[in-house]
Amino acid sequence: MGSSTKKKKEKQKDFQKPKYKVGKTQAKASNFTDTSFKSKAMGSPAAAIVMGHQSLSTDAPNFTQQFKHSLSLASSSKSDKQRREALAYLTSQLSTSPPSNPVGTNALLKKLLPLVSDSSTPVRAQLIKLLHNLPGDEVKHGTEHASMYIRAGMTHLSADISNDSLSVMEWLVEVAGSELVNCPGGWVKTLSTFCAMMGWAVSSANGGWTSAGKTSMKAKDAQALARQIMALSKFLQAGFAEESSKTETTAQYWNILYGVPRAPNAFEYLNLSGARRDEEGEIYSNKEARQQVFHRRFLDAVNKGLDKAKKEGGATGRAASVLEQVLKDAMADFEPSTALDTQDLLDLW
Numbered sequence: 001m002g003s004s005t006k007k008k009k010e011k012q013k014d015f016q017k018p019k020y021k022v023g024k025t026q027a028k029a030s031n032f033t034d035t036s037f038k039s040k041a042m043g044s045p046a047a048a049i050v051m052g053h054q055s056l057s058t059d060a061p062n063f064t065q066q067f068k069h070s071l072s073l074a075s076s077s078k079s080d081k082q083r084r085e086a087l088a089y090l091t092s093q094l095s096t097s098p099p100s101n102p103v104g105t106n107a108l109l110k111k112l113l114p115l116v117s118d119s120s121t122p123v124r125a126q127l128i129k130l131l132h133n134l135p136g137d138e139v140k141h142g143t144e145h146a147s148m149y150i151r152a153g154m155t156h157l158s159a160d161i162s163n164d165s166l167s168v169m170e171w172l173v174e175v176a177g178s179e180l181v182n183c184p185g186g187w188v189k190t191l192s193t194f195c196a197m198m199g200w201a202v203s204s205a206n207g208g209w210t211s212a213g214k215t216s217m218k219a220k221d222a223q224a225l226a227r228q229i230m231a232l233s234k235f236l237q238a239g240f241a242e243e244s245s246k247t248e249t250t251a252q253y254w255n256i257l258y259g260v261p262r263a264p265n266a267f268e269y270l271n272l273s274g275a276r277r278d279e280e281g282e283i284y285s286n287k288e289a290r291q292q293v294f295h296r297r298f299l300d301a302v303n304k305g306l307d308k309a310k311k312e313g314g315a316t317g318r319a320a321s322v323l324e325q326v327l328k329d330a331m332a333d334f335e336p337s338t339a340l341d342t343q344d345l346l347d348l349w
Contacts, residue, residue, distance in 0.1 A: 064102045067093060071103065075111040080120040087112075087126040094133040105138035113149040116165050117156055124164045131168065136175035143176045144183040151193040162197060163224060170231050177238030185281045187239060187290055191298050192280065194232045198225060200305035202298060222316045229309060229319035233326045239290050240330035291334045302327070 067090070074086035090108075093100040101108065115127045139146070150172060153165025169190075172180055180186045195202045284290045302323075309320035 063100070067100070067102050071108065071111055075114070080123055083115070083118070083120065084122045084126050087115075087123065087130055091126065091130040091133055094130065099133070099135070105134055106142050108134070109139070109142050109146060113146055116149045116153040116168055117161055119158075119161075121160060121164075124161070128164065128167050128171070131171050134175075139172075140176040140179045143172065143179040144186065146172055147180060147183065147186055147190065151189060154193050154197050159224070163227075166197075166228060166231055170234065173231070173234050173238055177235070178241070181235075181239040181290065182283065182285050184283050187284045188280045188282070188293060188297070190235065191294065194228065194235070195298065195301055195305075198228050198232075198305060200301045202301045222312055222314065225309065225312075226315040226319040229316070229323050233319075233323045236323070236326050236330060239294075240287060240326075242287070288334075291331065292336070295331070295334060295336060299327075299331075 070086040070089045073082050074090060077083050077086065112127060112130070115123060118124050118127070150165055150169050154162055154169060156162050156165065180190070192202060279293070284293060306320045306324055310317045310324075312320075
């Protein structure tokens with residue numbers, strides 16, 4: 001029985017058509033890994049398996065490379081998790097003693113400030129933690145650049161982004177309040193942003209559009225408004241702060257006149273090479289000038305907003321009372337000027 005089966009299989013082989021391989025071999029896949037290896041004789045003392053195209057390195061990336069890589073991920077990664085983790089790494093380096101920042105505060109802010117309006121709440125929260133670890137003396141040099149991103153975030157359509165941007169504004173007022181109110185656009189544009197955020201209608205100087213006020217207020221909105229009023233109070237305190245005494249010794253006087261400026265862009269306020277500024281982008285470098293433009297453009301709108309806020313009572317009413325006292329103290333020595341102001345000069349020009 002077995003022999004007959006064997007004979008049948010042998011006969012079937014005669015009728016099978018052999019398959020021949022012709023042409024080129026199939027191309028290898030792009031992720032193909034060469035696993036071929038050669039081995040020396042196992043009996044030799046130097047027996048080993050050698051893999052082809054293998055490269056190993058014991059040198060890890062240095063700290064500067066790691067820091068720059070994390071900064072790049074934080075500013076450009078598409079993943080929310082990667083941005084947050086990169087910011088956390090940067091925060092840990094800035095919180096060490098002494099802080100580790102190989103790129104400098106100015107370069108760090110230029111990369112990270114766009115994250116003020118980031119769509120991810122954890123990313124924005126981590127950014128705020130990072131900002132609080134930056135040295136205030138170095139932040140002051142980039143105040144104008146920082147204020148532009150913060151103002152954009154404060155007027156964002158998302159309430160969460162607007163609230164987090166307000167936290168960043170509070171931080172900037174705390175570390176660089178004087179520089180903020182003295183930089184181009186730092187006074188008028190920031191006041192306009194606060195009023196737009198709170199819904200306090202402000203008429204433009206040339207009779208243009210006005211911002212619409214809020215018709216109704218929920219409990220959450222009332223709490224947010226109270227916080228916004230307190231932030232505005234701190235900003236106004238920085239803008240109306242008494243200026244330091246101008247009495248200088250003879251040596252200090254001559255140093256001011258003929259000394260070499262140490263701050264970057266020391267003559268930026270002259271705007272020698274830039275475009276002509278309007279009233280909003282102007283620099284108001286003293287308390288009197290800031291009082292003048294505030295009285296003319298914002299005082300009526302702020303007073304009307306405070307009257308409504310005080311009627312709400314609670315935290316909103318208490319915050320309104322604080323701001324009202326700040327304004328009373330700030331404008332106590334104010335006398336409206338009859339001289340031509342900046343806007344009048346621009347109109348004549």
